[in-house]
Amino acid sequence: MLHWEKGRVLAELEGWAGVQRLLVQLDAPGAESVRALAYPELTGAIAEGETVLLNTNALRRGLGTGGDALVVARADPPHGAQPAPAGHMVKTRYTPMQTIVDAIDDPASPHYPVMRSAQSLERMPVVVADLHSSLPAIIAGIRAERPGARVAYVMTDSAALPAAYSRTVAALREADWIDACISAGQAFGGDLEAVSIHSALLGAHHVVRADVAIAIQGPGNLGTGTGWGFSGAAGIEALHAAHTLGGRPVAALRVSSGDARERHHGLSHHSATVLGAGVLAPVDLPLPAMPHSGFWLSVGEQLNNAVIVPAIERGVRHRIHRVSTSGLLESLHGAPVRLSTMGRGLEEDSESFLAAAAAGRHAAALLDAEGRSRD
Known part of the structure; x- marks a missing residue:
């Protein structure tokens, strides 16, 4: 069930690319004003004084990620004709907010001839991680090894669906740390759209001409404390796609020295489950080389016991680097x-970011001087 509330827009707050932030006075007597997010791609640009219908589920439950009201509709439709996409690709399908986008693999796309003939990633490194927060750290590692490398971020659809929701992506695009964001599957709002993770990775290589692709869910990772009930399990599909398409799959390990939860301290059970029990293809596992660190020695032991040995028993031989x-x-x-x-x-959890940066550095090290992938 949705928690519906209605209000009037008092002011537009500072937003970012693809997102309007609004201050909305709720209609109920004595009700407070709340912050709300609107995606102009779905609603059109909203002006002060307009009446809007809000979904306040996350706000009323006090959620961290997504804890704002969301604009679902406006009392009056936007004035003037709205630009219509050339293609017929629908995302967030069969929900009241389904939207039509121009996808690179749609027959109406100018990229369609390239995508129709694209078959291989030609050994392009593909870094796959559990948490959206690891994205800038992975790129920092790439840039430490290869400052001029072209990077494409593929946002999968297991967490947030609007790519615009990520202020991290907006800032990385503005700083030229990312050459393109491709929203895959039901995710939408990237620089480019793709039907599947496979198409998105092929688009990263053949359309964006990226040297390295990074595939991670958007903000809002969901975990339940159960063995398989976490949204990062979608990383299995991303690693398989990279392998199937002839890329070089690289797994950014999720580790932490600051997480008080036992299942996430050291090597997270998310990484152990994805790599030890889920992935059916060999994957590169970059590990920071710090031989005198007790923490990293412990992570190495966890990696061997929870990933390497179980994977070998299933006939899969991952490569530790x-x-x-x-x-x-x-x-x-x-x-x-x-x-x-x-x-x-x-400062509080440097090991988490070092692990992600090590994955980025390793991926960049797989490139030759011209940026082409090499073994």
């Missing part, structure tokens, strides 16, 4: 966005 951490902290400190994972910053 020890990655130099020289210069990675400096690159992380230079990120154009604040690094934060589960509320912890770089």
Whole structure:
């Protein structure tokens, strides 16, 4: 069930690309004013004084990610004709907010001839991670090794669906740390749209001409504490897609020294489950090379016991790569966005970001001097 409320827009607050932030006075007697998010791609641009219908589920439940009211509709439709996409690709299908987008794999797309003939990633490295918060750290690692590498971010659809919701992506695009964001599956609002994770990765290579692709869910990771009840399990499909299409799958390990939950301390059970029990193809596993660190020695043992051995028993041989951490902290400190994972910053949980940066550095090291992938 949706929690519906109605109100009048008092002011437009500072937003970011693809997102309007509004201050809305609720209609009920004595009701407060609330902050609300609107996606102009869905609603059109909203002006002060308009009456809007809100979904306040997340707001009333006090959720962290997504804890704002969301504009579902406006009392009056926007004035003037709205531009119509050339294609027929529908996302958030069969919901009241389904929207038509121009997808790179739609027959009406100018990229369709390229996408129709695209078959292989030609060994392009594809970094797959559990948490959206690891995205800037992965890119920091890529830039530490190969500053000029072209990077495409593929946003999967297991968490937030609007790519515009990510302020991280908006800031990384503005700083030229990402060359394109491709929203895959039911996710929408990236620079480019794709029907599937497979099409999105092919588009990263053949349309964006990226040297490295990064595939991660958007903000709003969902976990339940059960073995398989977490949205990051979608990383299995991304790693399989990279392998199937002839890419080089690289898994960014989720680790933490600051998470008080036992299942996430050291090597997270999310990484252990995805890589030890879920993935059916060999994957590169970058691990920071810090031989005198008790934390990383412990993570190495966890990785062997929870991932390497169970995978071998299933006939899958992952590859552990020890990655130099020289210069990675400096690159992380230079990120154009604040690094934060589960509320912890770089100082509180540096190991989390080092693991992600090591994956980025390893992916960049797989490229030759011209940016082409090599073994």
